[in-house]
Amino acid sequence: MSEKFAIVLAAGQGTRMKSKLYKVLHPVCGKPMVQHVVDNLVELQADEIVVIVGHGADKVKQQLGDQIEYAMQEQQLGTAHAVMQADSILGEKRGTTLVVSGDEPLISSDTLAALIRTHEQSHAAATILTRVMEDPTGYGRVIRADNGEVARIVEQKDATEDERKVREINTGTYCFDNEKLFAALKLVGNDNAQGEYYLPDVVEILGRQGERIEGFITEEITVGVNDRVALAKAEALMRERILTRHMRQGVTIIDPSSTYIETEVEIGRDTVLYPGTIIGSGTVIGEDCVIGPHTQLMNCRVGNGVEIKQSVLMNSQIDDEATVGPFAYIRPNSHIGESVKIGDFVEIKNTSLGKGSKVSHLTYLGDAEVGSGVNVGCGTVTVNYDGVNKHKTIIKDNSFIGCNANLVAPVTVGEGAYIAAGSTITRDVPDEALAIARERQTNKEDYAKKLTKKK
Structure with a gap:
């Protein structure tokens, strides 16, 4: 030869x-x-x-x-x-x-x-x-x-x-x-x-x-790209080839005209892609997943049976049976564990979450290590940046983080610990402890009437 x-x-x-x-x-x-x-x-x-x-x-x-x-x-x-x-x-x-x-x-x-x-x-x-x-x-x-x-x-x-x-x-x-x-x-x-x-x-x-x-x-359509019009034509033709290949391999694409898949993407059988889905190169998706509508995955690894809707995920791993969204933002170097729930308006960055943990809504977790079985309440923030350096928050297994809690890193919340709603935590919390870090409530009788008279 x-x-x-x-x-x-x-x-x-x-x-x-x-x-x-x-x-x-x-x-x-x-x-x-x-x-x-x-x-x-x-x-x-x-x-x-x-x-x-x-x-x-x-x-x-x-x-x-x-x-x-x-x-x-x-x-x-x-x-x-x-x-x-x-x-x-x-x-x-x-x-x-x-x-x-x-x-x-x-x-x-x-x-x-x-x-x-x-x-x-x-x-x-x-x-x-x-x-x-x-x-x-x-x-x-x-x-x-x-x-x-x-x-x-x-x-x-x-x-x-x-x-x-x-x-x-x-x-x-x-x-x-x-x-x-x-x-x-x-x-x-x-x-x-x-x-x-x-x-x-x-x-x-x-x-x-x-x-x-x-x-x-050749019966293959070829396009020499000399301008932006030809570039768009080449993009459309290649996208059609990519979508066709995935559908023939057992992927359901509800609306190919509004679904964008780049090269070097792997998708398992019986996964469903809804309209508005964008999947970038390097992404691997398992079987029986539901992706979309209006979801973007860039260089992510997604397990089996995962549901992701109306969210953006980048350079991260999502394990089996996890759910993400709607309206979640998973930033690079995050690991969403098996059966984890990430809800609406949640942002995750450089953070791992163990099996079965829940972050249901309106929360930011950055530079954190979250164990399994943890419940993170609405409005929780890991305060990871001091203006110069990033610091790590560790939340151990089976902990409960109440609503509107600020965890000022570096800080560790022990296994099975509770954080009271509205607390700002600046020191480590021992296992099984209840941490309350808020000023005691004071009621001023009839004070509202005085404010009304001033107005």
Whole structure:
């Protein structure tokens, strides 16, 4: 089996995006476009991947890391010129080379694998990934010879009336015999209006040399993203694929049109997603859960039988049979234990809660360690920040925290202890103790009448 190489074209500035963010780093379903492309090539087990960088090179390298190689295109002089920059890395090697664009996030690894198989089985010098479109306006047409091989690629502006009727278009993704690719690149000229070196010219050069040129038609919808309109289209198409995959794996999605799931999300069978649900990359959800409506999960791990509604959760773990919401905010590094209840208008940050504990409403727990079987009353606050440092609150098993209690950290509430409603606790509370920290009530007889007379 011959070696497989890949060249990713990612040097263009993307001026039509009208953005400070480099074009190929714009996310589609939570992942930068170029990362989609590279991840597919890694899945194909390409022996070497070379990304051609230019504008924003440092940020692209930061995103992709050192798993791949880079070649710099100092001046953007066309697609063939971009591929030429990989000559010092791949030019002398034998094998099959894919050339893909970093702004084509929708081309799947399955399609690329099929393209390579077609190319190698046909012993072609070049194979073009093509697509048949109802309206091919603006795309280069693939003109085939009588034997079915590709004769040439004709750009719309250069096509005859009959050629413009052809509906098979060039997607801009190619497969080459590596040695023949780099030999033909040396013959590409820039005698055109833009003074640039174009990769389709390599196909024409190989054809003139009598080499076999194939075209592989894909039914997969592909979108080259050059502006925000195309970005939105790519997002919608990928989101549809993701939702379809989850539904076919046993997830109920009540309204796919209002449900957003990013890449790299796992959801168990018989989980139900209600409208307005947003699930970010890295989230894992178990079976038999109910998520939504109007709920956002970002990089969370959710157990089985969990119910989360009208809430926001980030970088946290929710164990089996827990309930969250409505209107709860679970901030990073929180661990909601088995069968825990988090109610309305509760904020949890960097806090763990043990099995069966309840925080039913209007409470803030930050930098806290809460045991099992604890009841936290309405309006409780862990006072964790002194203006300089954060401090920890520990509430041990089976404690009862009364309403409107302030627990001024660092402080520990012992096992089975009670905190009286309205107390501000500044010292540790022993096991089984009752802590009362409030001024004794005083009633002023008939004083309300005096206030009324003043008014």
